[in-house]
Structure formats: C-alpha cells, structure tokens
Amino acid sequence: MPFSHISLRAGKPAAYRQAICDSLYGALRDALDVPEDDQFMVITEHDAASFRYGAAFGIARGDDLVYIQITLFDTRTPLQKKALFQRITERLGTSPGIRPEDVFVTIIPSAKENWSVGHGVAQFA
Structure with missing residues (x-):
C-alpha cells in the first residue's frame, strides 16, 4: 500500500509524467509485489x-532530476528497498528516459495502523 509523491521541474508533457507513474508502479510491482491497481x-x-x-x-x-518519496508499511526489508531503488532507476531509464543520476528516491516507513484508505476506517490496524 505505497503512497508516492513525485516532484519534478515544470514543463514536461503529460505523456512524460504518465511514463513516470507507469514506470514507478511497475517497479513497485516488481520489487514489492504490490497489488494490482x-x-x-x-x-x-x-x-x-x-x-x-x-x-x-x-x-x-x-x-x-526527479524526486520520489514513497510512504509504505514499515514491514519492508532492506533487501526489498534496495531492489526497489534499482528497479525504479531501471524502469525510469527505459521510460521516459531519465538518467540514473537524476533519480532521487526516499522511503518513509509507516506503521500499518497509521493508514486509512477510505471511509474513515483504519483498514490495516
């Protein structure tokens, strides 16, 4: 259940921004096996x-340069996080073509009870 905040310089076309989201989602699926959709x-x-x-x-x-800040459950291992960093960089290099030097990622771990994904319910507590 990651939540990602992506920051970049203004002026990129919609297709470029969409490629960042698609590549980030693919990396999250690859490295952390996040659920579909x-x-x-x-x-x-x-x-x-x-x-x-x-x-x-x-x-x-x-x-x-693109800054990516990912908040996710605090249950991820250092090995999973390293794999995620690598996959994000690889996928963004492929589409939309961002150099590895321009991929800056941070992870913010959060306890499951700190999440409400709708209806005012703590679904994971």
Missing part, C-alpha cells in the same frame, strides 16, 4: 526557482 501517486511540478539540487555525493544531477 494499487496506484496511489501524486506529481507536483515546480518552476526552476522552487526546485533545487546540487552535486552532493559526487553525482552530477541535471534539470531532469
């Missing part, structure tokens, strides 16, 4: 003045 994502676009990055950690990032 478990696609809870939001994309925010930012003008250049509101979207900053640097070359920290020896990585030469560019204007196609």
Whole structure:
C-alpha cells in the first residue's frame, strides 16, 4: 500500500509524467509485489526557482532530476528497498528516459495502523 509523491521541474508533457507513474508502479510491482491497481501517486511540478539540487555525493544531477518519496508499511526489508531503488532507476531509464543520476528516491516507513484508505476506517490496524 505505497503512497508516492513525485516532484519534478515544470514543463514536461503529460505523456512524460504518465511514463513516470507507469514506470514507478511497475517497479513497485516488481520489487514489492504490490497489488494490482494499487496506484496511489501524486506529481507536483515546480518552476526552476522552487526546485533545487546540487552535486552532493559526487553525482552530477541535471534539470531532469526527479524526486520520489514513497510512504509504505514499515514491514519492508532492506533487501526489498534496495531492489526497489534499482528497479525504479531501471524502469525510469527505459521510460521516459531519465538518467540514473537524476533519480532521487526516499522511503518513509509507516506503521500499518497509521493508514486509512477510505471511509474513515483504519483498514490495516
């Protein structure tokens, strides 16, 4: 039950944004075996003045940088997370063609009881 927030520079066409969502969903299915149609994502676009990055950690990032923040159950292992990082980078490289240097991913673990996915019910508590 991941929830993903994707941030990127403004100006990309709808097909590019859709490819990011499709590739991210595919990576989540590949690495974490998320259920079919478990696609809870939001994309925010930012003008250049509101979207900053640097070359920290020896990585030469560019204007196609995409930040992906994934909140998911705190039951995932470090091995699963590493596999997810790899699959996201591979899939985004294929479509829409984002360089590995421009894929920045963070995971926020959350206890299952912290989720309500509708009807005001804590479905996983």
